[in-house]
Each structure stands twice: as C-alpha cells, then as structure tokens.
Amino acid sequence: MALVKKMLHLYLRRLSEKAENRRSLLRAAAFHKHSAGQPPPAAEENALPENRVPSAAATGRDTPAKTLNEMPGPNTISNIIEFFYRDGFSRIHEIQQQHSKKYGRIFKSRFGPQLVVSIADRDMVAEVLRAEGVAPQRANMESWKEYRDMRGRSTGLISAEGEDWMKMRSVLRQLIMRPRDVAVFSDDINAVVADLVTRVCQLRRKQPDGLTVLNVNDLFFKYAMEGVSVIMYEQRLGCLEERIPQQSLEYIAALHLMFSSFKTSMYAGAIPVWLRPFIPKPWREFCHSWDGLFKFSQIHVDRKLSEIRARLAAGEEVKGGMLTYLLVTKEMTVEEIYANMTEMLLAGVDTTSFTLSWSIYLLALHPQVQQRIYEEVERTLRPGQVPVSEDIPRMPLIRGLVKETLRLFPVLPGNGRITQKDLVVGGYLIPAGTQLALCHYSTSLDEENFPGATEFQPERWVRKDATDRVDNFGSIPFGYGIRSCIGRRIAELEMHLALTQLIQNFRIQVSPLTQVVRPKTHGLLTPGAPINVQFVDRL
Amino acid sequence: MKPARPGSRAHNSLTPYVTGHRDAACIRSRQFSCYTRTLRSEDKVTIHFINRDGLKMTVKATPGDSLLDVVIDQNLDLDGFGACEGTLACSTCHLIFEEEVFKTLGPITDEEMDMLDLSYKPTDTSRLGCQICVHKSQEGMTVHVPESVADLRQPDVGTTSSSS
Ligand code: HEM
Numbered sequence: 001m002a003l004v005k006k007m008l009h010l011y012l013r014r015l016s017e018k019a020e021n022r023r024s025l026l027r028a029a030a031f032h033k034h035s036a037g038q039p040p041p042a043a044e045e046n047a048l049p050e051n052r053v054p055s056a057a058a059t060g061r062d063t064p065a066k067t068l069n070e071m072p073g074p075n076t077i078s079n080i081i082e083f084f085y086r087d088g089f090s091r092i093h094e095i096q097q098q099h100s101k102k103y104g105r106i107f108k109s110r111f112g113p114q115l116v117v118s119i120a121d122r123d124m125v126a127e128v129l130r131a132e133g134v135a136p137q138r139a140n141m142e143s144w145k146e147y148r149d150m151r152g153r154s155t156g157l158i159s160a161e162g163e164d165w166m167k168m169r170s171v172l173r174q175l176i177m178r179p180r181d182v183a184v185f186s187d188d189i190n191a192v193v194a195d196l197v198t199r200v201c202q203l204r205r206k207q208p209d210g211l212t213v214l215n216v217n218d219l220f221f222k223y224a225m226e227g228v229s230v231i232m233y234e235q236r237l238g239c240l241e242e243r244i245p246q247q248s249l250e251y252i253a254a255l256h257l258m259f260s261s262f263k264t265s266m267y268a269g270a271i272p273v274w275l276r277p278f279i280p281k282p283w284r285e286f287c288h289s290w291d292g293l294f295k296f297s298q299i300h301v302d303r304k305l306s307e308i309r310a311r312l313a314a315g316e317e318v319k320g321g322m323l324t325y326l327l328v329t330k331e332m333t334v335e336e337i338y339a340n341m342t343e344m345l346l347a348g349v350d351t352t353s354f355t356l357s358w359s360i361y362l363l364a365l366h367p368q369v370q371q372r373i374y375e376e377v378e379r380t381l382r383p384g385q386v387p388v389s390e391d392i393p394r395m396p397l398i399r400g401l402v403k404e405t406l407r408l409f410p411v412l413p414g415n416g417r418i419t420q421k422d423l424v425v426g427g428y429l430i431p432a433g434t435q436l437a438l439c440h441y442s443t444s445l446d447e448e449n450f451p452g453a454t455e456f457q458p459e460r461w462v463r464k465d466a467t468d469r470v471d472n473f474g475s476i477p478f479g480y481g482i483r484s485c486i487g488r489r490i491a492e493l494e495m496h497l498a499l500t501q502l503i504q505n506f507r508i509q510v511s512p513l514t515q516v517v518r519p520k521t522h523g524l525l526t527p528g529a530p531i532n533v534q535f536v537d538r539l
Numbered sequence: 540m541k542p543a544r545p546g547s548r549a550h551n552s553l554t555p556y557v558t559g560h561r562d563a564a565c566i567r568s569r570q571f572s573c574y575t576r577t578l579r580s581e582d583k584v585t586i587h588f589i590n591r592d593g594l595k596m597t598v599k600a601t602p603g604d605s606l607l608d609v610v611i612d613q614n615l616d617l618d619g620f621g622a623c624e625g626t627l628a629c630s631t632c633h634l635i636f637e638e639e640v641f642k643t644l645g646p647i648t649d650e651e652m653d654m655l656d657l658s659y660k661p662t663d664t665s666r667l668g669c670q671i672c673v674h675k676s677q678e679g680m681t682v683h684v685p686e687s688v689a690d691l692r693q694p695d696v697g698t699t700s701s702s703s
Binding site: 126130134170173174177178179392393396399463466467469470471472473476480481482484488489 | 627628629647650652659
C-alpha cells in the first residue's frame with residue numbers, strides 16, 4: 001500500500017511539473033512581447049490566456065489524488081428527471097455543456113447503478129486516450145452480445161472486445177484504414193457522386209420552384225449507403241434510382257427501425273432479463289432490427305461467395321475488392337464477415353449522411369464562405385473536371401469544411417471508454433473499470449479551444465505550412481488511436497468527393513421552407529428538422 | 540495493382556486481386572526481399588535511436604523499410620510504439636529528426652499532419668516513423684523518440700481498486 005502511495009505521489013509530481021512547465025511556457029510567450037529583459041507587469045501575467053491550467057495542476061504539487069466520492073456532479077434523482085421525464089436523451093449534447101459549466105470539466109453522474117465520469121476537457125481527453133492499452137473498451141456491449149449469442153452470430157468490430165476485437169481489427173485496418181489504400185476507390189465513389197448530382201436535378205424538378213430539394217438528409221442517406229456498399233460489398237444497391245430495388249428498401253427499413261428504436265434499444269439493454277416478459281417490446285424491436293440488418297449483409301456476402309465459387313469452378317481468375325479479399329484469404333470466418341459487414345454498414349451510413357447534411361446547411365447559411373470555397377475549387381480544377389482523391393490536398397478548404405462541420409456538429413457528441421487501469425485524471429483517482437464519457441460536443445464548442453467557437457470558419461483548419469500545428473484534441477470527431485473509427489478514410493473520401501462536386505455544380509441556398517435547424521441527439525447528433533435547400537446551377 | 544498479401548493463408552488455386560488493397564507498404568513486400576537483403580548487408584543504413592530515457596540504440600536498417608518496420612524488426616523496446624501498425628490512426632510512432640535530415644524527408648500528407656497535431660508535444664522537426672522510409676542518405680542519422688504515451692497509467696502493482 002505504501003508503495004502504491006509513493007508511486008502515486010511520484011506520478012502526480014511528474015504531472016504537476018508538466019503543468020508548471022506549461023505555465024512557464026505561457027509566461028515566456030507573453031514575455032516575448034515585451035522588451036527583452038523586462039519582466040512583464042504583474043497585471044499582464046494575470047491576463048494570460050486564462051492561465052489554462054492542465055488537469056493535473058488542480059492537484060497541486062503534493063496533494064494526493066482525490067477519490068470519486070469527492071467528485072462533483074448532479075445527483076441521481078435530478079438525473080432521472082432530466083433524462084426520463086424531460087427527455088434529456090435528445091439533449092444529451094446540451095446537458096453535457098450545462099453540466100460541465102456547473103460542475104467543472106470532470107464530473108460524475110449516476111444512471112441507476114451505472115456510474116459515469118464525464119470529461120469535458122481537451123487535455124484530459126488527450127491524457128485518457130494516450131494512456132490506452134492494446135484493446136480499449138468503449139462501453140458495456142452485453143445486449144449486443146446477447147443477441148449475437150442467441151442467434152449464433154459473431155461479434156463485429158463495434159461489439160467485440162479483447163482478443164476477438166484485436167484479431168478482426170488487425171485484418172480490417174490493413175484493408176481500409178490507410179489513406180492511400182482508400183484513395184483507389186475514387187472512381188467507384190465518383191460513379192455514385194455522378195448519380196447523386198443527377199438525383200439532385202431530378203428531385204428539384206419536382207418542386208414548384210424547380211430548385212429545392214426537400215429534406216436533403218434523405219438523399220445523403222442513400223448516397224452514403226450506396227457509397228459504403230460499393231466499397232464493402234463491391235456492388236451498387238440502386239438507392240439513388242427513382243425506383244429502389246425491394247431488397248434495398250427492406251434494408252433501409254431495418255436501418256430506420258434500428259435508428260428509431262434507438263432509445264428503446266438502449267432501454268432494452270438496461271432492462272433486466274427477468275423483467276423482459278413484462279416489458280417485451282424494446283427487446284423484441286432490438287432483435288427484429290438486428291435480424292433485418294444481418295439478413296441484408298448475409299444476402300450480399302453469400303452472393304459474392306457463390307460468384308467466387310462459380311469462377312473457381314470455371315477455372316477463372318478471381319478479382320475483387322475488400323469482400324472478395326476477405327472471403328478468399330479466410331483471415332476471418334464467414335460469420336465474422338457477416339457481423340463486420342453488418343456493423344460497418346450500420347456505423348457508416350447515418351454518420352456520413354448527417355455530416356453531409358450539416359455541411360450543406362452551413363454552406364447555404366454562409367454564402368460568402370461558400371463563395372471562397374467555390375473559388376478555390378475553380379482555381380484548382382479545370383471546368384468540368386471530376387476531382388479524385390489526389391486533388392483534395394490542393395483544396396484545403398474542402399478538408400476544412402468537413403472538419404469544421406464535424407466540430408460544430410460532431411456526429412458522436414460523446415464517446416465512451418471503460419478504464420482498464422487505475423488512472424489519475426484531473427486530480428481524481430479513477431479506478432479500473434469505470435465508464436468514462438468523453439464530452440466531444442463540449443470541447444468542440446469550447447471558446448478556449450476554438451476562438452469564435454460558434455462561428456463557421458473552415459479557414460481555421462487551413463495551415464500556413466507543414467509545421468503549422470493546429471492543437472485540435474478539442475475536436476476529434478473520429479476518435480483517436482487504435483479503437484478510433486475504422487471507416488474514417490472511407491467517410492472522408494465520400495464526403496470530400498461529393499462536396500467538391502456539389503459546390504462545383506451548384507450554388508447552394510437556404511430554401512424559404514427551412515427554419516433554423518438545431519441539432520438533436522438521437523444516439524447520434526442529428527438535424528432536429530428537415531433541411532430543405534435550393535440547388536442553383538452554377539453554369 | 541499487386542496480388543493480395545503474399546504470405547497470407549490464401550486458397551492455393553486463387554489469384555485474388557484486391558483493388559482496394561495496394562499491398563500493405565513495406566511490411567509485406569519485405570517477405571520477398573529477404574534474400575537480397577542478407578546478401579548485401581553493406582547496403583544497410585546505420586541509424587541511432589535515442590529512447591525516452593535518453594539511451595542510444597544503434598541499428599542497421601534496410602533501405603525502403605519504414606522506420607516503424609525498423610523498430611519492430613529490430614525489437615527495439617519502445618513501449619506502445621506504432622500501435623495502429625502504420626495505418627495513420629494514432630501518433631505513437633512520433634519521432635523527432637535532426638534539422639538537416641528533416642529537410643530531406645519526403646513530403647508530408649495532410650493525414651500525417653493531422654495525426655502529428657495529436658502527438659504529444661510535436662516539434663518543428665517531428666514526423667511519424669511509419670511514414671518515413673529508410674534511405675541511404677540517412678546513414679548515421681540520430682532520431683529521438685519523444686515521451687508520448689503511458690504517462691497516465693498507474694504502475695502495475697497488483698491492487699487496482701480504489702481502496703485507499
Ligand atoms: C462522418 C462519418 C463518421 C464519423 C464522424 C464516425 C465516427 C466514429 C467514432 C467517433 C467512432 C468511435 C471511435 C472511438 O471509440 O474512438 C467510430 C467507430 C467506428 N466507425 Fe465510424 N464514423 C464515421 C463513418 C464511418 C464509416 C463510413 C464506417 C464504415 C465503413 C464506420 C465504421 C466504424 C466502425 C466499425 C467503428 C468501430 C471501430 C472499433 O470499435 O474498432 N464509421 N466512428
């Protein structure tokens with residue numbers, strides 16, 4: 001025990017030394033502005049950039065870490081009222097901000113038996129993610145696992161843990177995580193973008209003004225679905241056609257059910273098994289939507305498998321993309337492939353489509369910003385030239401647009417981690433096994449991290465040169481590290497290529513039909529109302 | 540477009556072509572080049588790594604390998620280094636170069652810059668080891684492995700509960 005205390009002590013020393021260093025750096029920076037040799041006046045020192053003290057400094061040099069009991073936070077009753085009675089679930093992102101203002105950048109809440117430690121500080125989030133082990137855990141996935149056990153299914157990347165997760169992750173990341181491996185999909189994605197542009201023209205013709213596309217998210221949902229499946233299933237689904245094939249329609253229905261039953265399915269996991277006979281609906285819906293999702297991926301995986309077998313039987317060469325590779329190399333079992341296809345499709349559609357919808361909304365609201373981006377695109381590409389992945393680095397505002405959209409509307413307003421070791425964060429000893437909530441929405445909109453935080457400024461992400469650093473742990477919309485989003489590069493490719501072409505072809509304007517659209521949490525941060533925009537031809 | 544991973548458990552009669560998978564960089568192709576490598580050891584490049592405790596480790600590296608490969612191949616003991624296996628999802632292979640060498644390193648991509656932003660205390664001569672390939676001109680260079688991870692982890696001392 002004494003040893004533990006000693007080590008803890010040493011450890012805290014190191015952290016607070018770091019804080020001290022940082023402060024002296026700040027001082028040095030301020031010092032720089034004054035004539036050499038003259039110490040800055042005392043008043044000036046207090047006016048330093050808020051003396052932004054990193055987490056550990058709160059502990060002071062020799063203070064031992066505080067326990068969770070000492071951590072502030074809302075009490076259980078007010079939490080229950082907030083979430084269940086006042087439907088806090090749809091305002092989780094706002095509550096996150098309110099609570100961090102009220103209780104500080106680290107606070108605890110209780111949801112029944114579940115204790116959650118929320119962290120709304122950029123540096124503390126960085127500390128936690130940098131300290132991760134080899135198989136980080138996001139949250140308790142019992143209900144997902146239970147469904148899979150019941151149906152004899154495998155877990156996929158989202159639901160798997162430990163060894164299982166490591167094994168699948170190391171196969172999949174070698175296929176779809178390296179930017180240059182994903183860049184080769186440009187042409188496939190561009191075929192989908194072409195259909196998207198055509199679809200915009202078809203849809204706006206149906207409106208009296210000939211310009212408006214109603215509820216753009218509906219369109220982007222189909223685009224994202226088509227985009228993910230052209231890469232993952234190596235097949236088009238026909239979602240952007242006037243008449244969508246029955247199978248794809250069924251899948252869309254299952255996805256919508258999964259999404260709309262999000263709240264109930266959250267309860268589904270929370271309701272104890274013995275209570276299920278009395279409250280059967282949530283669990284039933286949860287299973288029903290998973291059935292639909294698995295069925296869809298199974299159809300597509302099986303189709304590919306029989307195609308491969310047929311080719312082999314005919315002595316032909318087998319060529320293909322990601323799915324072919326997985327099926328041929330057998331680095332994962334077919335059940336694991338079904339599960340991963342299912343979970344990746346689930347993770348890859350709404351996320352991408354909401355982000356595209358917000359981007360378009362922001363462009364419509366800010367015509368001047370839009371114009372600057374348009375000019376950059378025009379400068380970079382020849383008239384009518386279809387951009388590919390290699391063109392994106394020459395259009396930093398396109399990347400800035402996506403980053404800024406995800407900063408203002410982080411699709412995952414918060415993320416989870418279960419600590420695997422004891423950690424000291426913000427001066428508190430957090431025991432292994434604690435559920436953390438990393439409050440990305442709060443840090444993204446924190447004035448200290450991003451001056452002018454509520455303003456839409458894609459330029460803030462543009463670097464002057466390669467050594468120009470943007471300290472951006474405040475906005476990590478895809479997470480960070482080995483458990484971060486595996487579809488990140490696919491999503492970026494889809495968004496960069498679609499946005500560039502939309503900006504190239506259309507001037508995007510707010511429709512008189514659209515009021516102010518606010519975000520709402522529904523598992524993900526979604527537009528709280530339909531976004532209707534006008535697409536005016538540029539040419 | 541290259542055939543899929545050579546060393547994997549692929550079905551013999553198949554010649555899978557994987558459009559999305561441009562053979563995973565240096566790690567895979569090394570399996571082919573072992574032969575020539577052992578023959579011509581004089582072509583190797585001497586690199587000094589200074590680890591987080593200031594200790595110097597000197598290795599002979601093969602041109603074309605990434606610095607991440609070198610660390611893995613030579614079993615350099617650097618806790619947590621290269622966690623995402625060179626897929627640009629983390630910055631645990633952060634390295635600091637000498638200014639002269641830094642200028643000669645190839646161009647940096649946006650994705651690498653983004654990841655460097657998230658590294659612990661990046662400097663003006665920082666790069667990610669997974670993105671740097673060994674080159675003859677680097678003979679004798681020294682790279683620093685900066686402090687990065689593992690500062691928050693409690694020392695492993697058995698009891699990990701909050702009892703205090
Ligand atoms: C704008 C689009 C997207 C955003 C903002 C996003 C965001 C995220 C975030 C924040 C995580 C959690 C990371 C963590 O815990 O550290 C995640 C995980 C994940 N995402 Fe995405 N995502 C997007 C698109 C996609 C796409 C297109 C796919 C599929 C191709 C995908 C597949 C996944 C999977 C499978 C995981 C779980 C990874 C694991 O646990 O190993 N995502 N995503």
